[in-house]
Amino acid sequence: MTRSSDSDAEYLLGHDDRIDDLPAYSHKPPSRWKQAVPWILVGLFGLLSSVLLLREFNQDRLPGFDTELPVARKLIEFEKRKMKSGDDHLYVGPPSQEVDDAWIRLIYGVISILSWHRMPSNDDRDIGLNFNLDATEIGKFADKTFSWPQDGKFFTGVQFNHQLHCLNRLRQFLYLPYYNQTDFAKEHGESYTMAHAEHCINYLRHSIQCHADLTPMLWHEKKVDHTSHHTHGHGTLSDKATSALYLDMETTYTCRKWKPIHEWVSSRQVNYNEREDLIEGGGNIQVLD
Numbered sequence: 001m002t003r004s005s006d007s008d009a010e011y012l013l014g015h016d017d018r019i020d021d022l023p024a025y026s027h028k029p030p031s032r033w034k035q036a037v038p039w040i041l042v043g044l045f046g047l048l049s050s051v052l053l054l055r056e057f058n059q060d061r062l063p064g065f066d067t068e069l070p071v072a073r074k075l076i077e078f079e080k081r082k083m084k085s086g087d088d089h090l091y092v093g094p095p096s097q098e099v100d101d102a103w104i105r106l107i108y109g110v111i112s113i114l115s116w117h118r119m120p121s122n123d124d125r126d127i128g129l130n131f132n133l134d135a136t137e138i139g140k141f142a143d144k145t146f147s148w149p150q151d152g153k154f155f156t157g158v159q160f161n162h163q164l165h166c167l168n169r170l171r172q173f174l175y176l177p178y179y180n181q182t183d184f185a186k187e188h189g190e191s192y193t194m195a196h197a198e199h200c201i202n203y204l205r206h207s208i209q210c211h212a213d214l215t216p217m218l219w220h221e222k223k224v225d226h227t228s229h230h231t232h233g234h235g236t237l238s239d240k241a242t243s244a245l246y247l248d249m250e251t252t253y254t255c256r257k258w259k260p261i262h263e264w265v266s267s268r269q270v271n272y273n274e275r276e277d278l279i280e281g282g283g284n285i286q287v288l289d
Contacts, residue, residue: 077257109266130157131268166200218248
């Protein structure tokens with residue numbers, strides 16, 4: 001038996017081969033480079049994934065809210081500002097061309113004031129609270145607003161212009177005898193109805209409730225001198241009062257920078273009269289806000 005086994009071993013190995021002559025199996029570990037390759041690939045994949053996720057995250061993290069126009073959100077910058085400025089007097093007081101011009105510039109911008117004075121009725125709706133955007137600018141709101149059939153532009157606007165328009169209308173209601181005699185009132189008398197005023201009151205109320213400004217009201221105590229000061233802008237002082245708390249009207253707020261947003265909106269406003277040729281079948285379209 002032993003001989004047979006030796007013979008078999010000799011046959012399998014060959015006559016000149018011996019087990020001791022075979023090269024020993026190498027247990028040498030792989031190079032560090034080969035060990036690192038899988039981890040490098042994992043790292044590159046992770047980096048690429050992070051870049052893509054960060055890109056998507058940044059698109060979703062534009063300033064402002066996802067209910068606002070994305071193309072306009074890019075303009076948002078913030079600043080500290082007091083709610084009092086040297087031009088406050090321009091927007092109040094007895095009606096005059098100067099006061100009206102100040103409101104026109106505020107709502108429509110310097111560019112539009114030239115168009116305004118060319119309009120025989122001074123109708124702010126001829127200049128437009130709104131503007132047109134293409135599909136890339138309107139974005140996800142494309143299926144939620146009117147599109148002009150011939151050129152595919154989307155008719156839209158921003159709410160702060162509507163809010164300023166309403167505030168100006170309420171100001172004009174304080175001076176109805178004056179504004180009822182303007183060409184605008186004669187041609188568009190419905191603008192000064194109580195229904196319009198109530199619409200504006202509720203619209204501004206909803207806007208204030210929506211934004212819910214949490215900037216604190218700050219108060220300062222002052223001694224009352226009844227011989228020289230009996231009234232205040234917000235009421236009449238009692239004869240018994242020895243001091244009074246006055247609201248600080250120069251409180252600092254965090255605000256969006258007005259200029260870049262205002263200039264962008266003003267440059268895009270549309271004159272409705274210039275769009276009549278784009279209405280399907282011709283005719284005239286009226287915008288009701």
